[in-house]
Amino acid sequence: MAQTMKQVVLAAYAQGNPQPGDFRVEEVPIPQPGDGEILLKTLYLAVDPLLRFSVDETVLTGGGRAELGQPMIGPVVSEVVTSNHPDYAAGDVVEGRSGWQEYAVLAPDQSDYRGPPRKLDTTLAPVSTALGALGGPGQTAYEGIVNVGRVTAGETVVISAAAGAVGSIAGQIVKVLGGRAVGIAGGLAKCAALLDLGFDAVADYKAPDFAAQLRAALPEGADVYLDNVGGDVTMTVLPLLKRGARMPMCGFIAYYGVGMEGPGPDRLPGFYRLIMNKGLEIRGFAGMLAGQKGLEDIAGWMKQGRIRFAESIVDGIEAAPAAFSSVFSGHEHVGKLLVRVAHRG
Amino acid sequence: MAQTMKQVVLAAYAQGNPQPGDFRVEEVPIPQPGDGEILLKTLYLAVDPLLRFSVDETVLTGGGRAELGQPMIGPVVSEVVTSNHPDYAAGDVVEGRSGWQEYAVLAPDQSDYRGPPRKLDTTLAPVSTALGALGGPGQTAYEGIVNVGRVTAGETVVISAAAGAVGSIAGQIVKVLGGRAVGIAGGLAKCAALLDLGFDAVADYKAPDFAAQLRAALPEGADVYLDNVGGDVTMTVLPLLKRGARMPMCGFIAYYGVGMEGPGPDRLPGFYRLIMNKGLEIRGFAGMLAGQKGLEDIAGWMKQGRIRFAESIVDGIEAAPAAFSSVFSGHEHVGKLLVRVAHRG
Incomplete structure (x- = not known):
C-alpha cells in the first residue's frame, strides 16, 4: 500500500457559487488506526448541493462547516482496510462522513449524532447507491x-x-x-x-x-x-x-x-x-x-424494478472540486453526481 | 321612515394603502323589497384589513371585488325592517355582506357561496360581535x-x-x-x-x-x-x-x-x-x-368569562372611509374596529 494519500482541502469559503479554486489537493501520510479505530479507503464521494452550507462562512443550517486547510466534509462510501473494532471487518463497505480524502481513520464509538458508519448490503445494488437512491x-x-x-x-x-x-x-x-x-x-x-x-x-x-x-x-x-x-x-x-x-x-x-x-x-x-x-x-x-423505513421501502421497490437509480460518475478525487462547482451551474448530468475515488478491493 | 339613504361608493381603486378619497358618499332612494326579499337596515359595518383586496383592481384573492360607483362591499350587521321571506321576520338581526349603505334589499334564496344572511342570537352578546369575536x-x-x-x-x-x-x-x-x-x-x-x-x-x-x-x-x-x-x-x-x-x-x-x-x-x-x-x-x-364549531366554542368561552371581546366603534357611515384607511396606517384602536351606522329599533 502507498504511504501517502491525496486530500481535497478547503482553501477558501465560497462567495456565491462554489468555484474549483476554493479547494486544493494536498498529499499527506496515510493515517494508521489505533485501538477501537478503523482505516477506511474511500470509494465514492458525493458532491451534494447541500454541501454548499458546509463551505459557507456564515453557515445557517445543519450539517457542519468545513474548516480552512482541512479536508472537505461530506458523505462518502468507503471500504474497511483494517479494523480494530469488533463491529467492522476488512472488506466491509460502509457509508459515512469521512470527507474528501483517499483514506481516513475513524473511531466508530466516538461518532457524532449521525452515528457510526453504516454497513452496506453489497448484494442489493451497486455500493454507490448508498450516496443516492439508498442514502440521503x-x-x-x-x-x-x-x-x-x-x-x-x-x-x-x-x-x-x-x-x-x-x-x-x-x-x-x-x-x-x-x-x-x-x-x-x-x-x-x-x-x-x-x-x-x-x-x-x-x-x-x-x-x-x-x-x-x-x-x-x-x-x-x-x-x-x-x-x-x-x-x-x-x-x-x-x-x-x-x-x-x-x-x-x-x-x-x-x-x-x-x-x-x-x-x-x-x-x-x-x-x-x-x-x-x-x-x-x-x-x-x-x-x-x-x-430506515424510507430506505427499506425504496430498496424493496428497486428489487421489484419499480424504481431505477440514475447516477453520473466522474473519476479521481482531483475531479471533486470541479464536479461540486458544476452542481451550481446547471450541469448536464442526470441523477446523482458522484466522484469515484477508488475501486473496491 | 326616510325616503333616501346614504351609500359609501368606491370612487377609485386603491394605489398602495387605501385613502379616504378613494370613496364618496352618495344619497339614493331606499330600495323596496319584492317577493322573497327582505329590507335590511345596517347597524354596523366592519372595516376589515382583508377588504384591501376588494379595492384592488388586480385582485388575486377571494372575497370579491368592489365596483367603481357601486357601494363598497363587506360584512355588516343589519336589522330586518320588512320581510317577504319565511325565514326572516321584522326585528331579526342578521350578519351578511350587504355592504356600506344604510339600507339594502336582499333575496336570501339567491345568495352566493357565503349563504343567506346569518340570524344572530341577540341574547348572547352585543350584536356588533357578529363582525368580531363571533364572526369572521x-x-x-x-x-x-x-x-x-x-x-x-x-x-x-x-x-x-x-x-x-x-x-x-x-x-x-x-x-x-x-x-x-x-x-x-x-x-x-x-x-x-x-x-x-x-x-x-x-x-x-x-x-x-x-x-x-x-x-x-x-x-x-x-x-x-x-x-x-x-x-x-x-x-x-x-x-x-x-x-x-x-x-x-x-x-x-x-x-x-x-x-x-x-x-x-x-x-x-x-x-x-x-x-x-x-x-x-x-x-x-x-x-x-x-x-360553526369555532363560533360555538368561542361563544361558550365568552359565556364562561374566559374570552372577552375588544372593539372600537366610530359613528356614522360617513366615517367609514377614514376608518378603513386608518387600519393600514397603524391606528391606535384595540380590537375590532367598527362603524356604527344606526342604532337598533
Whole structure:
C-alpha cells in the first residue's frame, strides 16, 4: 500500500457559487488506526448541493462547516482496510462522513449524532447507491413525497430539479404511489431522461417557453410541489398549484450563493400573496427524518424494478472540486453526481 | 321612515394603502323589497384589513371585488325592517355582506357561496360581535390557533397584529388551551390592553428595541407564530421560532399595498433559508374553514368569562372611509374596529 494519500482541502469559503479554486489537493501520510479505530479507503464521494452550507462562512443550517486547510466534509462510501473494532471487518463497505480524502481513520464509538458508519448490503445494488437512491437523497425524496407531501393515488406532483438525485427518485416514488409525476429540468437531454424514468410529463426551465410547457404539463394544476430550487422556477410553478396544495421544501439552490437578501425587487410580497391566495402548506424538511423505513421501502421497490437509480460518475478525487462547482451551474448530468475515488478491493 | 339613504361608493381603486378619497358618499332612494326579499337596515359595518383586496383592481384573492360607483362591499350587521321571506321576520338581526349603505334589499334564496344572511342570537352578546369575536375574525383566530396551529397546553404562541380583531381573540384562545400567549402590537396603549386581556407578554413593534423586547418575551423561542402581517415584524420573529414551528398565515398587511414585487432588496432568499433552517410549516388559510364549531366554542368561552371581546366603534357611515384607511396606517384602536351606522329599533 502507498504511504501517502491525496486530500481535497478547503482553501477558501465560497462567495456565491462554489468555484474549483476554493479547494486544493494536498498529499499527506496515510493515517494508521489505533485501538477501537478503523482505516477506511474511500470509494465514492458525493458532491451534494447541500454541501454548499458546509463551505459557507456564515453557515445557517445543519450539517457542519468545513474548516480552512482541512479536508472537505461530506458523505462518502468507503471500504474497511483494517479494523480494530469488533463491529467492522476488512472488506466491509460502509457509508459515512469521512470527507474528501483517499483514506481516513475513524473511531466508530466516538461518532457524532449521525452515528457510526453504516454497513452496506453489497448484494442489493451497486455500493454507490448508498450516496443516492439508498442514502440521503433517497431519504429526502421519500420524506418529501410520502411523509411531508402525503401524496395519494390520482394526485399530480410537480418536482423541481427533477433530474437530480432527489428529484429523479421522488418522481418514481410518485408513480409507485399511483400519482402523476411532472418533472422540471434544464435541457432536452435531462427532460428525455426523466420521461425514460417514467415521469408523465416534463418542462424544460431553460427553454424560452418554459411557462407554457409547464401549463401544458399541468392542465388541472398540481396537488403537491416538491421544491429543491426556489427562484424563477418556483415563481413559475406557484400560480399553477391547486388550492390547498402542499409544498415540501428540501432545498433552494437558486439562493445558496445569496445570504438573507438578494438583489431587488423584493419577491416576498408575491410569495405571501400566493400562499394566502391558494391556502398553500409549505414545509421545510431534512431527509434524515424518513430514516430506515424510507430506505427499506425504496430498496424493496428497486428489487421489484419499480424504481431505477440514475447516477453520473466522474473519476479521481482531483475531479471533486470541479464536479461540486458544476452542481451550481446547471450541469448536464442526470441523477446523482458522484466522484469515484477508488475501486473496491 | 326616510325616503333616501346614504351609500359609501368606491370612487377609485386603491394605489398602495387605501385613502379616504378613494370613496364618496352618495344619497339614493331606499330600495323596496319584492317577493322573497327582505329590507335590511345596517347597524354596523366592519372595516376589515382583508377588504384591501376588494379595492384592488388586480385582485388575486377571494372575497370579491368592489365596483367603481357601486357601494363598497363587506360584512355588516343589519336589522330586518320588512320581510317577504319565511325565514326572516321584522326585528331579526342578521350578519351578511350587504355592504356600506344604510339600507339594502336582499333575496336570501339567491345568495352566493357565503349563504343567506346569518340570524344572530341577540341574547348572547352585543350584536356588533357578529363582525368580531363571533364572526369572521373569531373564526380566523380559531382556525389559526386550533386547527392550523394545533396549539397544545404548554406551548408558546407569538401573534402579530395582536391588538387587532383576530389577534386579540387568538391570544385568549391560546390561554384557554393552556398555552403561553405573546402579542406584538404597535404602541404602549395597545400593549397594555393586551396584557389586560390576559396575554403573558408583549412586544411593541414601534419601539426602537422591538427585537430585544421580543427576545425577552420568547426566552425559549416559540412553537407557533400566527402571522397577519409579514414584512419587518415577521423577519424579526422568524429567527426566534423553534425547530419545526408552525406558522398559520391569515394575512399580510405589510404587503397589501404592494403587488407581486416590492422595492428591493429581495427578502425571499432569507425567508427560504429560515423555512429550511428551522423546518417550518407555513400554511395560508381563511377563517371560514372553522365554521360553526369555532363560533360555538368561542361563544361558550365568552359565556364562561374566559374570552372577552375588544372593539372600537366610530359613528356614522360617513366615517367609514377614514376608518378603513386608518387600519393600514397603524391606528391606535384595540380590537375590532367598527362603524356604527344606526342604532337598533
